[in-house]
Amino acid sequence: MREYELVEKKVREYELKSVTCNKCGKTKKITSEDYQKEWEAAEFQSFSCSFGYGSKFDMEEWNFDLCEDCLEEIVNSFKIKPEGFKR
Numbered sequence: 304m305r306e307y308e309l310v311e312k313k314v315r316e317y318e319l320k321s322v323t324c325n326k327c328g329k330t331k332k333i334t335s336e337d338y339q340k341e342w343e344a345a346e347f348q349s350f351s352c353s354f355g356y357g358s359k360f361d362m363e364e365w366n367f368d369l370c371e372d373c374l375e376e377i378v379n380s381f382k383i384k385p386e387g388f389k390r
């Protein structure tokens with residue numbers, strides 16, 4: 304048997320302070336509280352790429368953000384547009 308007691312603990316965690324587009328450098332400072340931070344950052348999209356063994360980018364991991372304008376520009380350069388893209 305295990306007994307538990309509810310205790311208050313001080314937790315240190317990372318909070319989103321700003322988002323910057325890796326392509327154009329546009330930055331948005333995030334000023335709202337808690338769950339609203341993600342809404343405030345919604346005009347940016349985060350991308351994550353993991354390259355496996357034998358890839359041109361062997362074992363590299365890339366993480367970056369793009370603003371909606373840059374994302375639209377990149378997607379407009381696609382020969383085949385993503386499903387759901389309506390522009």
Ligand SMILES: [Zn+2]
Pocket residue numbers: 324325326327328329369370371372373374
């Ligand atoms: Zn941008």
